[in-house]
Amino acid sequence: MGEPIRDIAIDPTGFEQHGQVPIFQQLYRRIRHQITAGVLRSGARLPSTRALAADLGLSRTTTIAAFEQLETEGYIETRKGARARVLPLPSAGGGRDAEPLPRLQDSLSRRGQALVTLRHETGFPGSHFLQPGLPDAGSFPFTIWRRLLSKHMRHTAGETFGYHSYGGHQGLREVIAQYMQSSRGVKCQPDQIMVTGGAQSAFTLLAHLLIDAGDPVMIEEPGYTGAHGAFGAAGARIAPLDVNGRNWNLNTITAIRPKLIYLTPSCQFPLGSTMRIEQRLRLLQLAAETGAWVIEDDFDSEFRFSGNRVPTLQSQDADHRTIYVGSFAKTMLPDLRLGFIIFPGEVVRPVRKANFLMGTAAPLATQAALADFIRNGDFARHTRRMKRLYATRRALLSGHAQALFGDMMEQLDEGNGLQTTWRFRTPVDDVAIVENALEAGVNVTPLSAHYIHGAPEHGLMIGYAATEDKRIPRALHKLNQVIRSHLG
Numbered sequence: 001m002g003e004p005i006r007d008i009a010i011d012p013t014g015f016e017q018h019g020q021v022p023i024f025q026q027l028y029r030r031i032r033h034q035i036t037a038g039v040l041r042s043g044a045r046l047p048s049t050r051a052l053a054a055d056l057g058l059s060r061t062t063t064i065a066a067f068e069q070l071e072t073e074g075y076i077e078t079r080k081g082a083r084a085r086v087l088p089l090p091s092a093g094g095g096r097d098a099e100p101l102p103r104l105q106d107s108l109s110r111r112g113q114a115l116v117t118l119r120h121e122t123g124f125p126g127s128h129f130l131q132p133g134l135p136d137a138g139s140f141p142f143t144i145w146r147r148l149l150s151k152h153m154r155h156t157a158g159e160t161f162g163y164h165s166y167g168g169h170q171g172l173r174e175v176i177a178q179y180m181q182s183s184r185g186v187k188c189q190p191d192q193i194m195v196t197g198g199a200q201s202a203f204t205l206l207a208h209l210l211i212d213a214g215d216p217v218m219i220e221e222p223g224y225t226g227a228h229g230a231f232g233a234a235g236a237r238i239a240p241l242d243v244n245g246r247n248w249n250l251n252t253i254t255a256i257r258p259k260l261i262y263l264t265p266s267c268q269f270p271l272g273s274t275m276r277i278e279q280r281l282r283l284l285q286l287a288a289e290t291g292a293w294v295i296e297d298d299f300d301s302e303f304r305f306s307g308n309r310v311p312t313l314q315s316q317d318a319d320h321r322t323i324y325v326g327s328f329a330k331t332m333l334p335d336l337r338l339g340f341i342i343f344p345g346e347v348v349r350p351v352r353k354a355n356f357l358m359g360t361a362a363p364l365a366t367q368a369a370l371a372d373f374i375r376n377g378d379f380a381r382h383t384r385r386m387k388r389l390y391a392t393r394r395a396l397l398s399g400h401a402q403a404l405f406g407d408m409m410e411q412l413d414e415g416n417g418l419q420t421t422w423r424f425r426t427p428v429d430d431v432a433i434v435e436n437a438l439e440a441g442v443n444v445t446p447l448s449a450h451y452i453h454g455a456p457e458h459g460l461m462i463g464y465a466a467t468e469d470k471r472i473p474r475a476l477h478k479l480n481q482v483i484r485s486h487l488g
């Protein structure tokens with residue numbers, strides 16, 4: 001039998017008559033708390049809605065609504081002609097001491113553990129100077145961008161809202177195809193393009209489309225840890241494609257027979273070198289012979305400051321094994337989260353659907369605004385202006401850095417991208433130096449973090465694009481002090 005009828009200890013003066021929470025919900029929450037705290041235990045009978053309304057000075061409509069909510073969620077049971085009864089709750093053991101929350105990391109899968117333990121360098125909020133790969137947001141034409149985005153946010157639901165076009169906005173795919181053909185020599189049509197929520201989303205989508213657990217995937221060593229994360233999370237068996245200076249070691253491709261090869265041939269990340277034509281052609285030949293797909297990450301191609309821009313690997317691939325990945329993170333803003341994939345052939349509708357199911361698609365309104373931004377010539381004007389600005393900053397940084405710590409480090413990059421890469425002449429704990437530099441407000445990256453297999457090189461990746469000209473010498477001076485203090 002249940003407990004005898006008992007009063008509910010509720011203060012009738014404690015209700016907020018004009019608060020944001022309706023009165024019935026306030027009453028519901030109080031009764032629920034007494035149930036979950038064990039004050040009202042299983043089988044306890046509640047007063048009738050009429051009696052409770054009279055005791056609390058509330059309308060019966062309010063008490064009925066509170067009881068209905070409690071019954072809907074399974075706290076009480078009501079029957080016609082009988083008082084409501086508290087139902088048994090397995091977890092309603094009142095009086096127990098609070099238990100610590102479980103640690104999600106203790107229950108991660110092997111792939112989850114590999115993801116969270118992989119070292120991946122990111123930025124930090126606040127004013128930190130010399131961060132690699134970060135564009136200058138202060139020079140972005142936000143007035144133009146807000147106008148275009150506002151225009152498409154006002155459109156009707158059938159155009160830029162909804163779950164359609166998860167392969168990408170048609171207008172954006174058309175202008176990307178035109179731009180890539182004219183600027184990079186990429187052979188493509190709009191139907192070969194899929195728009196994603198950034199380059200990292202593109203890698204995640206490709207990994208799940210192309211990789212089964214245990215498939216071998218070759219990634220540059222040193223290389224981009226974001227690619228390691230995407231393909232490792234898909235269960236790939238990662239093998240290194242060793243890079244030393246301007247030399248990619250292609251000799252192991254035939255033995256490994258990878259399902260996929262990921263590389264950055266135009267501006268190797270993190271070394272900043274460019275793949276020579278004979279190695280490009282040999283790589284494409286080996287990919288065709290082994291049946292491997294090649295993912296060409298062209299992340300920094302717009303900002304080349306030494307010599308002419310080199311053709312893409314995709315434009316030289318007669319066997320159509322190359323999948324091109326680009327983004328607008330460096331040319332515009334990382335926060336836009338807009339990237340794209342150019343497949344060797346038409347992207348049929350079922351493959352486009354995967355972009356939605358994987359959660360890697362980008363908002364249509366943002367895509368439509370970007371299509372206008374490119375079509376109106378704003379994108380070309382912005383990139384031309386930024387290239388001039390970045391060329392000045394890169395030269396300023398390289399000159400000051402060489403004068404300050406050129407005796408301890410040598411510059412490896414060939415004058416491409418939004419960062420410079422330096423290698424210590426003698427073995428140094430670059431991770432410790434980076435941690436100390438961060439305390440001084442300088443956010444550089446250890447070169448060793450980009451080595452997964454074997455012995456790493458030690459050095460620093462030093463950015464310049466998002467640091468004002470007048471702040472570069474001061475930031476480098478702080479970094480020099482940290483390095484010399486560490487070396488003793």
